[in-house]
Amino acid sequence: MPDTPPRSALATHEVTNQPLPRGDLDLWAQDPALRDHAAGAGADTEHLAGYGAKIGTQAMQQAGRDANRHKPDLVLFDSGGRRLDEVRFHPAYHQLMKAGIGAGYAAIAWEGGKGGHATHAAMVYLTSQIEPGVCCPMTMTYAAVPALRADKPLFDLWVPKLTARVYDGASKPLGRKPGATLGMAMTEKQGGSDLRSNATTATPDGDGYRLRGHKWFCSAPMSDGFLTLAQAPGGLTCFLVPRWLEGARNAIQIQRLKDKLGNHANASAEIEFADAVAHRLGEEGAGIPTIIEMVHHTRLDTAMAPAGLMRAALDHAHHWVTHRTAFQKQLIDQPLMRSVLADLALDWEGTLALGLYVARAFDGKTEQDRAFARLGVALAKFLGNKLCPPLIYEAMEVLGGMGYVEDTALPLLYREAPLNSIWEGSGNVICLDILRTLRRAPRAGEVLSLELGRATGQYRQFDAAVKAHMARFPKLPEEGQARWYVESLATLLTAAILIRQAPAAVAEGYVATRLSSDRGRVAGAIGPVDHAAILMRLNG
Template structure:
């Protein structure tokens, strides 16, 4: 037979009852829970920058960049074609575009340049919003943000140079001395194979090398986050014990520091972001903080990155919930939209309530980071540990429930849910897994009893509420 097939046959091939693509939304304006909490805790002034970021992060273009950056993960270029060491990580252009966007909105520095109460709230809300487009680039944004309190303990010239390139800096991917850059990012390299979270077991050595307390580092780091950063805060055994050092990627004379990238981690999720094993082969470094006080110095960075593990978790939860609700609002089953079916409505309502509680928690803790008085500082110290323990452990089950709302469609890689599901356990593991956080809570209660009282006072304020 020739000619077109019968019309009835074509009708069976029509694609119907499918939701439109998700995107083209203001991720702040459409998130009532986050908007209410951020404006309450940060002040009305945070609304405009959050709307600006929400519109861009929820746009089709940025969402597509997030997908591309995860489809094309970074690659290690250890050597050039002639066998000379390069120790570079090559990224897909989508990753660079995402980094440039994140820094243009100031996710890495707004808390330090805001000059008003609410800066940390704005930072945390921004990080949660951008995570919904792509989570991997938030790792270098978080560490760069969190490096500032630690870098304040460096010598004045070092402090002013590096913080001056972070605050107000833009994305500058070129490998060159930090003094010549338009902006800087900072990574972290603490853990070693034999110790993991037990950083006091570190064996990396720091040998004196001239004036200004400079040292040469020799050792292996099991986990270096964002290895193409301009500098790294690291721990090593110096003459006075375990100390904190700043290791520049490129030396002041323009040559590459002796940081050898051994391999990139093949991770469960967070695929767009590079994480590496590195070796120091006499790498030049400068002291940060008092000799022998490395843990006390770098814990200030860790304290702030823990806030970001909460904000990132919030973004993952929201991204999963938004897609579940979007699907249910457009898909029909048994003569109704899914969202109008009582069983599905109950599932989505439970998820929405849990997400709203998470938004309230994260924004409240971010406000505690903004305040300088004792009670708020104590609340931030203990509250961020408690929040990280609880919220990050809830996230995988939360995302799994959202995935199930899509049925079989949710299990397909073209959807966002599989990427979110792989991302979901990350924040529970990074910056201290569950047992480490539990021990940290005990230490905080023993060393700072006011922290326990601050948390209990916060809970008491809600007693009797609906």
């Protein structure tokens, strides 16, 4: 807040019953649910405490608003007509990137410390509450590391820069930068999610290749390099394409920036490879198995981001209702308002708990951990992202007309809400991937059954819901029922985690309202729950 508060006594009226600006927020200290589930996942809570306090300051909140309001600009040519193919960002974007990269957003999972992936996942959750657009380039930089293991020389050259905790947004070659970011460009016009239909060609050229073709979506086009797919003589292959060459710009031509619904701070582009220099990553013909390691890790972030968006929306709504009255009562004391908020809070905490529990498996070393991570991240991504948009809309409605105005953060959050469901596999793709995983990797199903079994015997409704699921789906369903099957599994897994880790009121409320048909279709249309205990999770 400014040193001198704004004037409330105006010429025609006095401003009352309007909540004051929040000032600095400590996103860790004010979030008991995050503290509990992060500790349960083995995350570095000391690191998260420092990051949560820093990223929630008023200065960072303002940087988030500025980066979102001032969209990136595409600069194709210099004044003399020479190609630049650059994207220019508002200084606030670089400020946020520096804060995230400097705190280890892309690095901490690979530094060998305990709970690195869980700590990273919690950082995604925290950053998403302030400005979700900058998460994209940092997420892809984090996720590229395991894919680069397919080629030791490329790994040794790139990974030290990707994990350096130094942000350098300058346009210069990798060798002259202390830190780097890495993006992705896979989708083409004719194929979308059907990557095997990609038409970009890769022609051998000395020790490398030359790529020629288009990419319909290139995320974060000002990254220092990209992982991409192209048809080499031996089939669809993964390549690393550097953005800058020594003494020259690589032949990556930006056609235009995508005019997106949200995610405004981050640039997404259509590009063409005009015989661009590329380095093969993995064997020819093994493109999808190679790049799937990057996709697997980006999916963790797309499972965590909706929890952060939900938290931010609910935090704004809760602040509003605790500082505003209507009809001679504080809004938070209105029974219907408490029912709506408690119902929404159960979806938020369930999404947070499931995401961090899955992140814990990413830190595991066993075959069981790997199997659960592969299946669990898809379940978490599917369910959390389906719950996110309606939750944010309901939070917007809590503020009434103010929730629809850009002076508040709710429009930004609402525009962002659909993105993570679409990115790295939309709902149908994720459901089919889950069925494929269960068919090809029986161990994943066995681990999931063990997870559900660990929560039985405490709530009759939960035990009955598990039995009902097994009775309805004694075997894997036909494709047309995959969404029903996946939603049921993900909800059961969320309930199992909450039963073991959350306060009794949260677990009981989730089981009673999510595993029973005895409720309506809209938020707040639920039976009795412990509103006070559930809402305590929102304000520490």
